[in-house]
Amino acid sequence: MKILLTGASGQLGQDLQRRFALENAEIIALERQKLDITQPQAVRDAIAHHHPDILINAGAYTAVDQAESEADLAYTANATAPKILAEAAAEGNLTFVHISTDYVFDGKQSTPYRETDPTHPIGIYGKSKRDGEIAIAQVAQTRDLRYFILRTAWVYGSYGKGNFVKTMLRLGAQREELKVVADQIGTPTWTYDLADAIAQLLMTPDWTNGIYHFTNSGATSWYDFAIAIFEEAQALKMPLAIQNVVPITTPEYPTPAQRPAYSVLSHQKIRPFLASPPPQWRVSLRQMLAQLS
Numbered sequence: 234m235k236i237l238l239t240g241a242s243g244q245l246g247q248d249l250q251r252r253f254a255l256e257n258a259e260i261i262a263l264e265r266q267k268l269d270i271t272q273p274q275a276v277r278d279a280i281a282h283h284h285p286d287i288l289i290n291a292g293a294y295t296a297v298d299q300a301e302s303e304a305d306l307a308y309t310a311n312a313t314a315p316k317i318l319a320e321a322a323a324e325g326n327l328t329f330v331h332i333s334t335d336y337v338f339d340g341k342q343s344t345p346y347r348e349t350d351p352t353h354p355i356g357i358y359g360k361s362k363r364d365g366e367i368a369i370a371q372v373a374q375t376r377d378l379r380y381f382i383l384r385t386a387w388v389y390g391s392y393g394k395g396n397f398v399k400t401m402l403r404l405g406a407q408r409e410e411l412k413v414v415a416d417q418i419g420t421p422t423w424t425y426d427l428a429d430a431i432a433q434l435l436m437t438p439d440w441t442n443g444i445y446h447f448t449n450s451g452a453t454s455w456y457d458f459a460i461a462i463f464e465e466a467q468a469l470k471m472p473l474a475i476q477n478v479v480p481i482t483t484p485e486y487p488t489p490a491q492r493p494a495y496s497v498l499s500h501q502k503i504r505p506f507l508a509s510p511p512p513q514w515r516v517s518l519r520q521m522l523a524q525l526s
């Protein structure tokens with residue numbers, strides 16, 4: 234198994250490298266500087282040069298709020314690039330793996346979203362990611378392409394740039410009080426568990442083309458997630474000044490992008506392909522923090 238990994242320096246990209254190091258897999262990990270996924274010729278050249286069997290795209294434009302004022306950049310990375318990658322994968326007869334988001338939903342549902350539920354993104358980031366999903370499916374309709382798209386949510390990892398866990402640790406070390414939104418519900422997901430799910434799905438022969446949902450198990454609010462981060466960090470004796478976390482509502486914390494109020498994803502479709510149910514989000518948070526500290 235030879236894998237070409239794009240967006241390799243992102244938080245998921247780095248955990249994919251760690252996870253596939255455990256398999257008998259050769260992984261060619263290319264960060265943006267080595268391969269810009271928005272450049273069709275560069276993508277084709279990389280495939281021709283490395284001859285992989287599998288193409289995993291961990292590259293994306295992920296700045297949810299910034300996307301509202303940089304729509305072109307978001308659409309190029311999240312909608313145009315997946316089409317380029319899917320076409321190149323079809324051309325080279327590669328299996329293609331792509332990642333999408335819970336933000337393709339509007340959050341009006343109150344039970345876990347299934348893959349077949351209608352999408353209705355409410356921000357540019359979600360819209361651009363949804364367009365990427367559609368573009369891949371369209372390539373697969375006209376070309377012979379073996380692919381899956383894993384939708385996930387509230388991603389954090391030890392590596393890469395920032396995420397909610399690292400932001401809370403930084404602010405919690407500096408401030409005694411923090412206000413955190415308590416009326417958005419979702420599932421924090423550790424990049425290592427996500428990488429593991431991708432590896433497991435890829436190594437089962439009987440998956441079919443399409444979208445799968447994967448997150449850690451359970452559901453929480455950003456407020457309760459923050460409390461859990463501080464409790465677990467305290468148990469690990471990480472430096473903290475925080476005394477008080479105040480729950481607030483979404484309107485009390487206005488952001489450029491709207492976010493779904495509820496975006497828990499159902500595991501029903503992916504579960505048969507996994508050796509065990511996805512780990513509980515808090516168990517994985519504990520593991521990630523132990524790794525960080």
Ligand SMILES: NC(=O)c1ccc[n+]([C@@H]2O[C@H](COP(=O)([O-])OP(=O)(O)OC[C@H]3O[C@@H](n4cnc5c(N)ncnc54)[C@H](OP(=O)(O)O)[C@@H]3O)[C@@H](O)[C@H]2O)c1
Binds near residue numbers: 241243265266
């Ligand atoms: N983060 C979340 O909460 C979340 C939630 C749901 C789904 N997802 C999805 O999960 C996947 C992985 O996300 P992540 O959190 O690991 O993101 P991340 O840490 O922001 O990593 C994304 C990577 O993509 C790279 N990239 C951006 N534009 C590129 C281009 N044109 N060519 C090549 N590489 C490019 C970035 O490079 P630079 O750093 O150089 O820009 C970065 O290394 C993405 O598909 C994302 O949409 C994320």
